[in-house]
Amino acid sequence: MSEATIASHFVRAAIGGAQRKGYDCSMVLRQLNIQPALLDEPRARITPEQFALLIQQLWEMLDDEYLGLGKYPSKRGTFAMMCHAIIHCRSLEKALSRGCLFYSLFPQAPSIQLSHEGDLACLTVDGSALDDPEHFLVESLLVIWHRLGSWLIGQRIRLEEATFNYVKPEHEPHYQLLFPCPRHFNSPRTCLRFHKRYLTMPLLQDERTLKHFLQHSPADLLARPDGGHSLISQIRRLLGRDCNQWPDLESIAQKMHMSPQTLRRHLREEGSSFQELKDNLRRDLAIYHLSRDEVSIQMLAEQLGFSEPSAFHRAFKKWTGLTPGAYRTLEH
Numbered sequence: 001m002s003e004a005t006i007a008s009h010f011v012r013a014a015i016g017g018a019q020r021k022g023y024d025c026s027m028v029l030r031q032l033n034i035q036p037a038l039l040d041e042p043r044a045r046i047t048p049e050q051f052a053l054l055i056q057q058l059w060e061m062l063d064d065e066y067l068g069l070g071k072y073p074s075k076r077g078t079f080a081m082m083c084h085a086i087i088h089c090r091s092l093e094k095a096l097s098r099g100c101l102f103y104s105l106f107p108q109a110p111s112i113q114l115s116h117e118g119d120l121a122c123l124t125v126d127g128s129a130l131d132d133p134e135h136f137l138v139e140s141l142l143v144i145w146h147r148l149g150s151w152l153i154g155q156r157i158r159l160e161e162a163t164f165n166y167v168k169p170e171h172e173p174h175y176q177l178l179f180p181c182p183r184h185f186n187s188p189r190t191c192l193r194f195h196k197r198y199l200t201m202p203l204l205q206d207e208r209t210l211k212h213f214l215q216h217s218p219a220d221l222l223a224r225p226d227g228g229h230s231l232i233s234q235i236r237r238l239l240g241r242d243c244n245q246w247p248d249l250e251s252i253a254q255k256m257h258m259s260p261q262t263l264r265r266h267l268r269e270e271g272s273s274f275q276e277l278k279d280n281l282r283r284d285l286a287i288y289h290l291s292r293d294e295v296s297i298q299m300l301a302e303q304l305g306f307s308e309p310s311a312f313h314r315a316f317k318k319w320t321g322l323t324p325g326a327y328r329t330l331e332h
Contacts, residue, residue: 005045009171013136017068028057035330041321052223068139071108080214093199124191134202138308154204163187246305247276283319290328297324
């Protein structure tokens with residue numbers, strides 16, 4: 001289990017459109033073992049599997065891939081049809097441009113545009129016509145199109161910058177794995193920038209691989225954010241290889257061929273620390289196991305490297321606002 005858990009903010013934002021349209025989402029949440037009371041705790045989190053299923057359930061309930069956040073619904077299957085329209089394009093630029101044109105055919109749809117800025121390409125989403133106060137749909141579209149482009153060419157597109165035309169939200173630290181690049185707010189537009197060399201690359205996918213891709217996408221793309229080749233993502237993967245041993249900073253630095261001092265400096269520059277990364281991974285592992293009722297809380301505390309269950313209880317409550325026992329009760 002290496003995927004980062006999903007903050008409760010994104011769950012509340014995802015169901016916001018349906019709730020404003022009068023739908024009762026409590027039944028959907030309970031079917032996924034997400035007790036509505038869990039969303040009252042700002043620090044609570046759910047697993048990526050739960051989040052992906054939640055998105056799919058909302059699509060089915062609303063028959064709207066925009067989750068009730070647009071002026072008009074985007075019927076289920078629209079994204080799949082767009083993928084079929086672009087899969088035979090010769091290059092990524094042609095595919096993304098055709099995808100933008102596809103969505104421009106729908107009235108009041110979010111405007112998606114691809115442009116050039118010197119050596120950079122810019123993918124812009126205009127959500128001004130949306131009923132999206134949390135900017136959830138706009139940010140989701142950026143994530144999905146970035147991941148889609150990476151899948152099409154068979155390699156992760158390295159982001160150079162992400163800009164947002166709204167104020168920095170309180171949950172901005174959660175963007176670290178969604179947009180692993182410098183992030184700027186109060187900008188003229190909401191967009192992702194990446195090197196334009198990616199646009200000339202040929203598509204490595206076809207209708208056969210697309211069929212498998214569409215079995216879980218785009219919900220799976222949205223629910224399993226990762227940092228690609230960012231320093232934080234690399235360290236997280238190294239830590240997750242053997243959680244029973246919990247390697248220290250010195251051994252991680254050695255594996256990354258740098259000194260401990262250099263590693264600490266790079267983490268400070270990315271706004272993190274080795275202890276924070278370790279705690280976040282332990283938090284996500286704890287949530288994963290507590291949602292499955294596989295091990296006792298005492299055994300889980302030992303597996304996560306805590307000297308005694310009480311220390312685990314204190315840490316988990318600090319991470320999520322709930323004790324492990326209370327969290328497990330709400331998950332079942």
